[in-house]
Every structure is written in C-alpha cells, then in structure tokens.
Amino acid sequence: MPDHIVRAVTTDGFIRADAIISRDLTERARKIHACLPLATAALGRTIAAASIMGAQSKNPRDSVTIQIRGDGPLGTIIAVSDGEGNVRGCLQNPQAELPLRADKKLDVGRGVGRGQLIVTRDLGLREPYTGMVELVSGEIAEDMAAYFLESEQIHSACALGVLVDTDLSVRAAGGYIVQLMPGANESVAMRLEKAVHAAGPVTRLLDEGMSPADILFKVLDGFEPEIIYEQPVEYRCYCTEERVERVLTTLGKDELIKLADEQDHFEVTCQFCDRRYSFTSGQLKDMADGIAD
Ligand SMILES: [Zn+2]
Structure with missing residues (x-):
C-alpha cells in the first residue's frame, strides 16, 4: 500500500480525523540516517505527525515543523512537512539504543526524555506561528495531544506507531489524529473516547495491514464518518x-x-x-x- 493520508469528518461536523500510512517514507528516513530501531520508531512517529499536520494546511506551500528537544539519548528530533504532507526529518543520535521495556516494546519515552515539543507553522506570513509545550511522556503521540490542547485548544486523540522488523527495516508505520471541533459536547467526547479505546493499539491496526480509511472507520465506530480528502505522501527534501x-x-x-x-x-x-x-x-x-x- 503506497503511503497516503485520508481525512474524514463526521456528518454532524463535530469530529475531524486524519489517518496516515507512512511505511515507505519511514523506511526512507531510516536508510538516510542509518537509524537503529529506537530512532526509527521515534523519528517515524514524529514525521507521521508532521505529515498529518502539514496536510491539514490550507496552502501546499505552507510548512509545519515539529521539533522534539528532549534530554534523552536520541537528542533533538526534527520533522518538516510541506502543505501536502510530504515530509522530511532528522535526529541527533540515530544510533542510540536502550533496553526494551518490560512489555518488549521500544522505549521511545526514555529515548526522548524530558524537554519541549515545539511546533512552527509557516503560513507564508511575515511571522511563523510557534507553539511550545513541555513533553508529557516522550512517546510523541501523547506529547502531540498535549500540544493540541495547550497550544491550539483542541481536544484530540493521537496514536502513532512504527513496527521494526528483525532485519531493522520498517514493517509498518502510520497513525491517526482525531480532533474534536468547536461545538462538540461532552457526550460526543465520551463516545469518541470509548471508540478510540475499543479500536485498540494503533500498532495492531497497522500490523493487520489496515488502510488509513479502515483505521478511521475503526476509530470512529458508531459515528458517521465521511471521507473528504485523500493524498499520497512521500519523503521529500527541498534542498538545493x-x-x-x-x-x-x-x-x-x-x-x-x-x-x-x-x-x-x-x-x-x-x-x-x-x-x-x-x-x-x-x-x-x-x-x-x-x-x-
Ligand atoms: Zn536534502
């Protein structure tokens, strides 16, 4: 399945959701930077988030930069998206390693550590818009949700996942960002929370080979999502x-x-x-x- 982003809104207009499959672009990032699995996971999650945020821009020439400045062994992580979700990224220590967590997962939270998450939106205006939050867990999806709430006053559910194969290549990557729109009441929020919880971990959905649309319908089970946007995305650098x-x-x-x-x-x-x-x-x-x- 080629990398792409799908966006849906519920017919009541209260929820906007984007899902991405980003295996190929994450694999490209891994090869460019010769990442070991911990870095592949951390960078892969960050570029997936940047890609979704970039694709939410109004203008293809807009850009969104996510900087994760943690004090963990991975060092600073940077992801930049154009206004269509084409993304590039880098990190300070692609070879950083840590023991697996007790649940056998990569310890991205410790790899990132404590610090700040900074989002810069360049909308072609004189001054780019910048927002910053303290990292909550370093797991990146939770940190993004904290960013949306604190900096943009948007309630969201965010899940990002990267599965690394035994040969270090990326087996699956992607995720979703579901956002409550203005006017959504407490009952919508609670129903959404239940649906997101019932959908289970995003890595499982990715491992099952779900498309972005499949993921959205799973996460928005019980709502009436309507797909309004589909866009192929790739790893793209604009250096000259x-x-x-x-x-x-x-x-x-x-x-x-x-x-x-x-x-x-x-x-x-x-x-x-x-x-x-x-x-x-x-x-x-x-x-x-x-x-x-
Ligand atoms: Zn370049």
Missing part, C-alpha cells in the same frame, strides 16, 4: 545548492577562508536527505568574498 550555500555563509568569512585553504574540495551532505554537495576552494573563497566585513 543555493540553500546549502546560504547555510555555509552562516559559518562566517574567516571560517570559509580557513576551509578553502585546508582543502581543494569541500563536501556537505544535506541534513535531511542523502544528497551531497561539493564545493571547490575557489567557490568557498567567492562565498567568503560575498560576505561583508
């Missing part, structure tokens, strides 16, 4: 030589000249993908010349 140059110039004039003197060629790999950019010492000197003293 120009962007890499811009990042290099932030090193400053002296540092660039030093680099140019040290070697004939200077190679940089994009932070988000496996693309490599190579610059000659002449190009580095030109860049240095372009920076005002």
